[in-house]
Amino acid sequence: MVTTDPIQAVPDVAAVRRSTTTIKDTRGYRAFSVANVVVLTLICALTLYPFINLVAKAFSSEGFIIAGQVNLIPRGFNITTFAAVLSDDMFWINYKNTVIYTVVATAIAIAMTTTFAYAISRKELKGRQFFIGLAVFTMFFSGGLIPNYLLINELGFKNTIWAIVIPNAISVFNLLIMKSFFENFPTELEEAAAIDGLSTYGVFFRIVIPLSKAVLATMVLFYAVAFWNSWFSAFLYLDRAELYPVTVYLRNLLAAATGTEGLGSDGAQIAANVQSVTMVLTVLPIICLYPFIQKYFVSGVMLGSVKG
Structure with a gap:
């Protein structure tokens, strides 16, 4: 019977390392x-x-x-201009409006975009191509400014938050990204959940949504930035200054930069750098938010565009 010394059976790590070939760039x-x-x-x-x-x-x-x-x-x-703007009560009222508009609008947009994208990503959906075509059609054609204004007015949305959050609730670009992501979602997980007794809604809320954090974070960023920076809808549909978002306040401040005596004692100083101050105050919250969801933003875009 042949025996092997266990000590000799252990490979010489140093010898293995020396024999390893290093690939140089x-x-x-x-x-x-x-x-x-x-x-x-x-x-x-x-x-x-x-x-x-x-x-x-x-x-x-x-x-x-x-x-x-x-x-x-x-x-x-x-910091004369900063002090003049930040000491104005209307600035803080409009800033609060912007936060409310952005949060509500983003929540509605995420809910509508996610459900719509998941529905049209199911190949078994009847009329699927019609709904996809209908969504894409709106990317190239719209009713126009005056018909939209008349529609908002007839619906009773004028001078309400709904004039800001409803008309832009679904971005077709974001919708197509989420549709692509859901199409690449592993069908085995959904089938297994269905076998376990989950309904379509159960599969969506308990399986699909928890595994879609990356693309959801990306959509939240896209929508939040769009709603935060938006000013034209508020400028068009809101008549009362206390309802304006901060972007309209800053836009009006910028437009009246030559007559800023009411904002402070140094009107010339305010007129000189009011544009820079308004832009800094507008983008600062988004800059602070971005680092926390950057990793989800990058992976979400990739997951929505690369075939799995």
Whole structure:
């Protein structure tokens, strides 16, 4: 009987490591990596420069702004415009309106887009192609501004939140992304859930929705940004200043930048950098929100576009 020494049977780890062949990057690949880093760095710099310049102007004094001497660093640090805007009670009322409009509109849009996308993603749905064609048709044709205004007025939506949240409840672009995602969803999971006794609604709410967090987060970001930045619908359908979102308030402030004496003692200073201040105040909440859902945003877009 032949016996094997267990100590000798253990491989020499150091010898294995020495014998392992290390694959080195080719010269062409290293050159590509360097060029890729340089190009992406330049793109990031070009993308960030306008925003940094905007922030610098928002905190700069009138003389340096008019002379064109503000670049990336504030000159003659000044917060007169910020103080004038933030001390206005109407600004905070309109800011609260924007938060309410965005939350309600995004919730309605997500509910309608998700259910519609899931329905038209089912190949067994009768009239599926008709509903898809109907949705795509609206991407290229609409009733026009005046018919839409008359419709909102006849429905009694004017000067209400519904004039803001209902007309844009479904974005066809977002709808098609979610439809593509649901079409690639594993049918085995739905079939197994159906065998266990779940209804169609049970499958949707207990299986599909919990496994769709990535694409849902992407849609929330898309809709929230769109509703937060929207101002034309409110400008068109709302007549009372206390109902305006903050974007309309800032738009009116920008339009009246030459007559800002009522906002503070230094009207010239406010007129000089009111555009920068309004833009910073508008985009700041979205910038703060984006890092928390960035990973879902990237993976959600990929899941909705790559065939599984």
